[in-house]
Amino acid sequence: MSYTTDSSLCRYRFEAWSMGKILDDIRVLDLTHVWFGPWCTMMLADMGAEVIRIEPPWGAIDRIAEGARFGGVSYTFHHLNLNKKNLTLNLKAPEGVAIFKELVKRSDVVVQNFRPGTMERLGLGYDVLRELNPGIIYAALSGFGQYGPYSSRGAYAMIAEAMSGHTRLTGDRVDPEGPPIEMAQAYGDLGPGTMAAMAIIAAIRYRDRTGVGQMIDVAQLDCMVAYNTAITGYTLSGMKPWELRKKYSLGRGVGGLMQTKDGGWIRMAAYSPKAIDNLKKALETDVVDREMVEKRVAEMTRDEAVDFFVKAKIPVAPVYHVDEVVRDPHLAARGMFVEVEHPKAGRVKVPNFPVKFSETPGEIVSAAPLLGQHNKEILMGLLGYTEERIAELERAGIIASET
Numbered sequence: 001m002s003y004t005t006d007s008s009l010c011r012y013r014f015e016a017w018s019m020g021k022i023l024d025d026i027r028v029l030d031l032t033h034v035w036f037g038p039w040c041t042m043m044l045a046d047m048g049a050e051v052i053r054i055e056p057p058w059g060a061i062d063r064i065a066e067g068a069r070f071g072g073v074s075y076t077f078h079h080l081n082l083n084k085k086n087l088t089l090n091l092k093a094p095e096g097v098a099i100f101k102e103l104v105k106r107s108d109v110v111v112q113n114f115r116p117g118t119m120e121r122l123g124l125g126y127d128v129l130r131e132l133n134p135g136i137i138y139a140a141l142s143g144f145g146q147y148g149p150y151s152s153r154g155a156y157a158m159i160a161e162a163m164s165g166h167t168r169l170t171g172d173r174v175d176p177e178g179p180p181i182e183m184a185q186a187y188g189d190l191g192p193g194t195m196a197a198m199a200i201i202a203a204i205r206y207r208d209r210t211g212v213g214q215m216i217d218v219a220q221l222d223c224m225v226a227y228n229t230a231i232t233g234y235t236l237s238g239m240k241p242w243e244l245r246k247k248y249s250l251g252r253g254v255g256g257l258m259q260t261k262d263g264g265w266i267r268m269a270a271y272s273p274k275a276i277d278n279l280k281k282a283l284e285t286d287v288v289d290r291e292m293v294e295k296r297v298a299e300m301t302r303d304e305a306v307d308f309f310v311k312a313k314i315p316v317a318p319v320y321h322v323d324e325v326v327r328d329p330h331l332a333a334r335g336m337f338v339e340v341e342h343p344k345a346g347r348v349k350v351p352n353f354p355v356k357f358s359e360t361p362g363e364i365v366s367a368a369p370l371l372g373q374h375n376k377e378i379l380m381g382l383l384g385y386t387e388e389r390i391a392e393l394e395r396a397g398i399i400a401s402e403t
Contacts, residue, residue: 021048022360026204028052028109029100030084033060035157035186036220037113037141038080039193044109044200045083046353046362052107052378053084054100056091057400059371071345072402078348078368082340086369087378088399091122096398100124102383104132108207109200113141116151126215136213137203141196145219155220157188164188164224165231169241176242192223254279254290257319264302265319268293268309275314282312342367343403372401 026049030041038053045051055063065074090096101124104110110129112119119125119140126138140146143155161167161183171180196218207213225231230241237244253271260266270279270288280288283296297305302318309316320328326337326349338352345367353362379385379393393399 020360021363022357023201023204024048024050026050026109027107028111029054029103029107031110031112031114032141033113034062035076035080035189036193037111037196038062039190040139040141040196040200041111042080042082042084043194043197043353046364048360048362049109051084052103052374053081053086053369054089054091055086055371057088057372057397063371070348071342072370073345073368078342078345079350081368082350082364083366084369085374085378086372087375088372088401090398091124093396093398095393095396097123099379099383099393099398101129101132103378104129104136106382107133107136108204109137109139111139111141111196111200115154116140116142116146130213134213135207135211137200137207137216138213139196139200139203139216139218141192141218141220143220145222146217150221157186157190157220158182160188160192160220160224163221165228166224169228169230172240172242176240188220188224191227192218192220195223195226252276254288254293256290258294258297258305260300260302260305261298262301266297266302266305266309266316267319268297268305268314268316270314278312278314282308282314338364340364340367343370343373370402372399373403375399375401 023044026044028041028044028049028051030037030051030053032038032041032053033055041051041053058064062077062080063073065077067074070078089099091100126140129136129138142151143159144150144153158167162180166188167180167182170183171178174181196216199216199218203214203216233239233241233244239247252273253269253276255267255269255271257265257267270276270293276288279293280286283292285292300308306316306318318324325331331337334356336352336354337349339347339349342348348367350364350367352364355362376387376390379390379399380387385393390399394401
């Protein structure tokens with residue numbers, strides 16, 4: 001259900017876009033970049049939303065990132081921008097701003113992760129967009145939120161991870177007296193991005209019931225604090241997690257990372273009473289401890305150790321490198337990898353949408369777009385521009401494309 005100011009065009013969708021998806025009647029204007037925002041909008045796209053990623057004519061920062069490039073962009077750009085269309089717009093030019101406003105009238109959601117105040121300086125703050133389209137859902141993603149003492153600070157995933165306690169906690173698992181350790185990947189982006197997608201869908205639900213849009217303020221730090229269960233442990237006990245573990249030893253079960261004789265690693269977890277009983281039977285002993293299990297594991301290869309614990313009905317996993325992840329037969333059976341065709345990088349194998357819906361499955365249908373790849377489709381099909389008008393915009397530097 002779309003709430004727009006132009007009923008004659010509000011239902012326009014690209015012919016190639018799949019139908020029958022949960023969000024296939026939703027159009028998203030995506031002004032995001034790097035990881036936080038693109039992950040959020042890609043999840044919406046995977047569930048059928050028409051996501052139009054808007055970049056400056058010279059390309060967004062994540063498109064022109066340094067390092068290894070495949071088809072002209074980084075592997076993370078390929079990973080985080082599947083299923084999206086691409087339009088270039090120079091929002092520093094009045095004409096670019098005017099075009100964006102016309103798109104807002106025909107859209108459902110705007111998502112941006114600029115620093116607070118940027119959209120207002122462009123003349124595109126929520127108050128302005130709400131006047132153009134009262135049903136618009138405006139998600140402002142940032143490191144510290146739209147207000148508060150730190151709101152003007154820049155942030156990345158690792159900033160939110162550090163300030164929310166996760167970096168220190170990760171180090172504490174190794175040595176409370178040692179240095180902090182950063183989390184792998186960028187979960188300070190991916191976690192908040194997931195929260196943002198959920199919030200947008202919730203706001204769509206509210207808008208569908210009332211016709212009223214709203215602004216959503218998603219801060220990376222807020223989200224990472226919410227994900228930190230150790231905070232509640234502290235507020236209840238006055239102790240940090242490692243202090244709690246020292247004072248109140250769990251004392252039940254055996255688990256952890258263990259090395260095998262071929263240099264591999266497994267992670268096993270015999271923590272429940274049933275798993276502990278199974279472990280005792282498998283080891284033919286009445287008493288079991290970690291040292292005993294580690295000694296047994298060290299006598300086996302990684303695959304042998306996994307088979308041993310699987311047969312004993314004890315939760316276990318091999319510790320994979322990424323090249324092993326993409327070859328795992330269970331993931332293949334679950335359809336967790338698909339191939340898409342990129343105009344410059346060729347066939348690209350990427351993770352599929354991970355959640356299985358019985359009626360409206362998510363789907364990866366297209367590779368990350370080229371810069372300005374869909375300029376004509378959007379400007380002609382959605383706004384009714386002519387070829388001549390598009391050529392004028394290109395000459396003026398309002399739009400550009402690499403196609």
